[in-house]
Amino acid sequence: MNRGTVRSYFIGDAQADRVVPPSGFTAQLTLFAAGAMAFLAVFALALSLASGRLAHRWASELARSATIRISAPQDQLSDQTAVALKILRQTPGVARARALSQKEQADLLSPWFGPGLDLTTLPVPQLIEVTEDETGYDAQGLRLRLAAEVPGAVLDDHTRWRKPLVEAASSLRRLGLISILLIGGAMAAMITLAANAALAANAQVIEVLRLVGARDVYIASAFVRRFTLRALIGAVAGTVLGVAGLLLLPAASDEGGFLTGLGLQGLDWLWPLLIPVLGALVAFGATWAAARRRLKELT
Amino acid sequence: MIELEDVGYSYGGGELLSNVSVKLAPGSFHFLTGPSGAGKTTLLKLCYGALTPSSGRVLAFDADMRGLDRDQMALLRRRIGVVHQDCRFLDHLPVADNIALPLVVSGRDMLREAENLRELMSWVGLSARADARPPELSGGERQRAALARAVIMSPDVVLADEPTGNVDWDMSTRLLHLLVELNRMGKTVLIATHDLSLIRAAKSQVQARVLRISNRRLQLAGADL
Ligand SMILES: Nc1ncnc2c1ncn2[C@@H]1O[C@H](COP(=O)(O)OP(=O)(O)OP(=O)(O)O)[C@@H](O)[C@H]1O
Ligand SMILES: [Mg+2]
Numbered sequence: 001m002n003r004g005t006v007r008s009y010f011i012g013d014a015q016a017d018r019v020v021p022p023s024g025f026t027a028q029l030t031l032f033a034a035g036a037m038a039f040l041a042v043f044a045l046a047l048s049l050a051s052g053r054l055a056h057r058w059a060s061e062l063a064r065s066a067t068i069r070i071s072a073p074q075d076q077l078s079d080q081t082a083v084a085l086k087i088l089r090q091t092p093g094v095a096r097a098r099a100l101s102q103k104e105q106a107d108l109l110s111p112w113f114g115p116g117l118d119l120t121t122l123p124v125p126q127l128i129e130v131t132e133d134e135t136g137y138d139a140q141g142l143r144l145r146l147a148a149e150v151p152g153a154v155l156d157d158h159t160r161w162r163k164p165l166v167e168a169a170s171s172l173r174r175l176g177l178i179s180i181l182l183i184g185g186a187m188a189a190m191i192t193l194a195a196n197a198a199l200a201a202n203a204q205v206i207e208v209l210r211l212v213g214a215r216d217v218y219i220a221s222a223f224v225r226r227f228t229l230r231a232l233i234g235a236v237a238g239t240v241l242g243v244a245g246l247l248l249l250p251a252a253s254d255e256g257g258f259l260t261g262l263g264l265q266g267l268d269w270l271w272p273l274l275i276p277v278l279g280a281l282v283a284f285g286a287t288w289a290a291a292r293r294r295l296k297e298l299t
Numbered sequence: 300m301i302e303l304e305d306v307g308y309s310y311g312g313g314e315l316l317s318n319v320s321v322k323l324a325p326g327s328f329h330f331l332t333g334p335s336g337a338g339k340t341t342l343l344k345l346c347y348g349a350l351t352p353s354s355g356r357v358l359a360f361d362a363d364m365r366g367l368d369r370d371q372m373a374l375l376r377r378r379i380g381v382v383h384q385d386c387r388f389l390d391h392l393p394v395a396d397n398i399a400l401p402l403v404v405s406g407r408d409m410l411r412e413a414e415n416l417r418e419l420m421s422w423v424g425l426s427a428r429a430d431a432r433p434p435e436l437s438g439g440e441r442q443r444a445a446l447a448r449a450v451i452m453s454p455d456v457v458l459a460d461e462p463t464g465n466v467d468w469d470m471s472t473r474l475l476h477l478l479v480e481l482n483r484m485g486k487t488v489l490i491a492t493h494d495l496s497l498i499r500a501a502k503s504q505v506q507a508r509v510l511r512i513s514n515r516r517l518q519l520a521g522a523d524l
Contacts, residue, residue, distance in 0.1 A: 019392070019400070019403065021391040208389055210376075211349070212401040213373050214373060215369070217370075218406075
């Protein structure tokens with residue numbers, strides 16, 4: 001297909017659209033199917049974008065931080081903490097090391113123990129937050145040194161629970177993308193069925209057009225234009241409704257954690273614009289293929 | 300213009316036509332006759348490529364039809380005007396649009412052709428019925444409209460299948476007269492009909508040859524009509 005042909009599909013002439021009689025019911029079904037598919041595609045898109053974001057955040061934020069937990073009798077705790085901090089300062093690859101204050105530790109525990117907790121009454125270990133720099137540190141070496149000098153220290157570099165989380169988020173994202181593909185495929189199937197029905201219903205018209213010298217491109221374009229336009233209109237409506245649904249989701253917040261991050265953020269809002277375009281393209285391709293197949297059977 | 304070389308055709312059962320050879324020379328006027336079911340419509344369909352011969356070959360404008368692709372076939376149809384036995388209109392469009400259909404599908408500028416269309420409509424006497432839908436027309440009106448559609452592209456060949464099938468004698472002679480006029484303008488004309496009096500009426504106006512299908516063969520009928 002050259003550019004002229006493609007252009008003639010969309011501009012065409014008003015006459016060409018009139019030669020095929022209007023079809024009320026299939027038109028509405030196509031509109032509905034395209035709308036429903038676009039609506040679903042918006043959510044699949046939001047899901048994969050959000051889980052992609054999540055996977056990225058978990059992978060990068062958690063990878064850059066580690067925790068050292070020092071459990072020791074109350075009287076040795078501050079000494080061991082000081083030694084650990086000294087070791088950390090000397091360790092290449094550690095950007096920052098900071099002992100959490102009593103208040104910060106209390107805040108971390110408050111979801112489980114409730115507010116107003118007095119930590120001094122509990123044998124709570126001291127936490128040290130370690131942030132690594134670009135190069136990273138040798139976790140195994142650090143562990144050995146801590147074991148020698150700070151007997152109560154345990155290094156937790158988060159890999160243990162980071163990996164499954166990142167994996168979960170990544171597969172969620174993969175599922176979202178697969179859903180988008182499936183939605184596209186289902187839409188192509190539905191448009192193909194609708195186009196085939198329209199072509200069959202208009203078999204007489206097509207035959208007459210062939211008899212008076214219409215080329216296949218002319219006949220196909222009458223159908224292709226129709227279905228592409230319907231899919232476009234339906235998909236725009238479905239996308240608008242889907243985006244409206246996303247807008248109604250609560251905004252991302254720390255309290256809500258993962259689930260509230262499901263909406264779109266920043267430039268992500270541009271992605272749904274692609275859905276009607278892709279929907280129209282799918283309809284264009286499906287109708288064109290169906291018309292070609294059908295026309296080949298005629299003389 | 301159109302030439303059949305040793306053509307045979309069968310719809311799947313026994314052979315309907317065999318060893319048919321005929322040549323429609325430019326500017327010639329032919330009648331095709333034979334009993335109902337003899338294969339007149341079939342022969343015309345072979346001539347405009349709606350059917351492919353089971354054996355032999357059909358040449359149109361010196362090109363073997365078998366070698367034409369779908370687009371070339373469409374272009375060929377624009378050079379051959381056909382009046383179908385069952386007229387074949389788009390029932391949802393007004394008569395004027397149906398007559399103009401060949402112009403529309405071949406991308407002609409309809410504004411430039413408007414005058415041409417109007418003239419043709421009055422030539423076949425349908426100006427007053429331009430906005431009617433085909434199902435609302437009388438049989439004779441439909442056949443005149445079909446004739447108008449067949450000639451609107453100014454084709455080199457006009458094939459008419461029973462153009463006077465369901466009209467009275469007056470209308471038959473009028474339609475015949477239109478076809479004779481076309482022939483005088485240089486068009487090659489082939490009319491399939493079983494109406495022998497129509498053929499007799501034509502003989503006084505034009506030099507017509509009569510082809511008859513009998514026993515699956517095509518014969519040139521003598522003057523014994
Ligand atoms: N599509 C088809 N499939 C099978 N048989 C067909 C088909 N079309 C026509 N026939 C048969 O072929 C024979 C010739 O048909 P055709 O229409 O050519 O006859 P005709 O000479 O035009 O008759 P009429 O004068 O009644 O129009 C008939 O017996 C018809 O039943
Ligand atoms: Mg017939």
